[in-house]
Amino acid sequence: MxxxxxxxxxxxxxxxxxxxxxxxxxxxxxxxxxxxxxxxxxxxxxxxxxxxxxxxxxxxxxxxxxxxxxxxxxxxxxxxxxxxxxxxxxxxxxxxxxxxxxxxxxxxxxxxxxxxxxxxxxxxxxxxxxxxxxxxxxxxxxxxxxxxLSSFPETDEKLSETSFIVPTTETWFTFWGGRNVMVNYHYAVESQRYAYDWSIMQNGSSYAGDPAENESYFAFGKEVVAPAGGTVISVENGIQDNTPQVETNAEQPLGNHVILDHGNGEFSVLAHFKEGSVTVAEGDTVEQGDLLGLCGNSGNSSEPHIHFHVMDDADWMHASSIRVNFEGEIDPKRGDEVPAGKN
Missing domain, CATH: 3.10.450 (Nuclear Transport Factor 2; Chain: A,)
Structure with a gap:
């Protein structure tokens, strides 16, 4: 068992x-x-x-x-x-x-x-x-x-200086998010403590049809937009999407991704884009709401979803995660729907 x-x-x-x-x-x-x-x-x-x-x-x-x-x-x-x-x-x-x-x-x-x-x-x-x-x-x-449950009150109560939107154009579902390990398994790891994983749910499921096909998942191929303005400092666009529920790619955990420098010593990472869908390149300047790519299932991901977190360094593996200051003062946790950041 x-x-x-x-x-x-x-x-x-x-x-x-x-x-x-x-x-x-x-x-x-x-x-x-x-x-x-x-x-x-x-x-x-x-x-x-x-x-x-x-x-x-x-x-x-x-x-x-x-x-x-x-x-x-x-x-x-x-x-x-x-x-x-x-x-x-x-x-x-x-x-x-x-x-x-x-x-x-x-x-x-x-x-x-x-x-x-x-x-x-x-x-x-x-x-x-x-x-x-x-x-x-x-x-x-x-x-x-x-x-x-453990907590980290010093960082739990400190929000990013940058104001972010949810990086989507539709309503999404918070699968992981919040300030304890029950609602957010990332919370145990300092570099991802305030990370979010978002998918799309309908009638209690994230897919309809064959669960081994990425196209069955409601999130697959959906637009992912810039959560705030900044400069693109890292892009990966050529990693193959995983077969859902069958394989993950732990060797390239971010999969296809975009890392943005927002100034003020704040950076954001968006991960698991669909292979070949990223629309920006290193050095590009983006405005909040600009298209970055499409949701996929690349990297250490078991089904199509968006991973997003904010950090204090460009090196995502060694940075410290920063709690996200969302516009509208939303504070998503596991089980919450989040409104589209850009309509």
């Missing part, structure tokens, strides 16, 4: 350590689910237990309250058979009780469909403890991770 892992990979260079409570047999596929079912906040129907007995279910939206109350036996009863095979009830209760110490509340941070499941992310009142829960279509808990 394998751990539940979100499918969208990007240029990340560091490993994310999590306390894993369970594993499941879900394959690394972005399987559409019924959005009406996933968004329901009404009490769900009972789940049938291993012996066919009826189990009173906890609504996914109310999981945080149940965990705070210490309803660990009830939570465990709602877990899938794979979960129970991986973790026994006594161990689950012991670890959960310890983790719940000094917690007065868990707030729902975001909800997102992942691999045919619904992911619900929770954060406690101190901002130091998180929980990732994964519910299947029958509201059984297929996976659960307890995630201690």
């Amino acid at each position: 394998k751990a539940i892992q979100p499918v969208l990979k990007s240029i990340g260079v560091g490993a994310l350590a999590l306390t894993l409570l369970t594993a499941c047999s879900t394959e690394d596929e972005n399987i559409p689910i019924d959005p009406d079912n996933s968004e329901s906040t009404e009490q769900t129907d009972p789940v049938e237990g291993d012996e066919g007995e009826s189990i009173v279910t906890i609504d996914p939206q109310e999981f945080g309250e149940a965990f705070t109350r210490g309803d660990f036996s009830e939570i465990y009863a709602q877990t899938s058979s794979d979960f129970k095979a991986a973790v026994d009830e006594a161990a689950f209760i012991e670890l959960s009780t310890s983790y719940n110490e000094n917690v007065t509340s868990f707030e729902l941070l975001s909800t997102i469909p992942v691999q045919g499941l619904m992911e619900y992310l929770w954060i406690d009142q101190s901002g130091t403890k998180g929980i990732q829960t994964y519910f299947d279509a029958d509201q059984a808990i297929a996976g659960l991770q307890l995630t201690p």
Whole structure:
């Protein structure tokens, strides 16, 4: 069995350590689910237990309250058979009780469909403890991770001097973004701490048709524009796009990319462009909103998406990431839709 892992990979260079409570047999596929079912906040129907007995279910939206109350036996009863095979009830209760110490509340941070499941992310009142829960279509808990959270307040609260737009011409979906490792796996790595990965989602999925074809993904071939004015200092345009969900290119993690110098010691990198689609060259001056190229799936990428972050040096691997000052004071996090930067 394998751990539940979100499918969208990007240029990340560091490993994310999590306390894993369970594993499941879900394959690394972005399987559409019924959005009406996933968004329901009404009490769900009972789940049938291993012996066919009826189990009173906890609504996914109310999981945080149940965990705070210490309803660990009830939570465990709602877990899938794979979960129970991986973790026994006594161990689950012991670890959960310890983790719940000094917690007065868990707030729902975001909800997102992942691999045919619904992911619900929770954060406690101190901002130091998180929980990732994964519910299947029958509201059984297929996976659960307890995630201690660190923060970097000095840089978390400091915004870039440059004002940026989202580098798109349509509404996109924030797959990774925010200021903790649950909503943004980049956060663990200083050079990419405030990075974003954006895709396009429709009806809970990023594609329609064959998931092994880039053309099936709604983001593939979409326009990517300059997030702010600046000078082009690095371009790559000849790297082949990956086969989605099958391969990535860790040797050339940015893939086809553009790096811009915005002045004030601030630089931005946009990565994973479609092969041959980049429209600018080194030395070019661009204005905010100018076309840079088309979204692709090159580099260390598992499906078509845009990677974007701002940094304090032109050397992206050794720079420090800077939190982005977006026009309109938006602050996207995992699960949020972001408006087009240029219409």
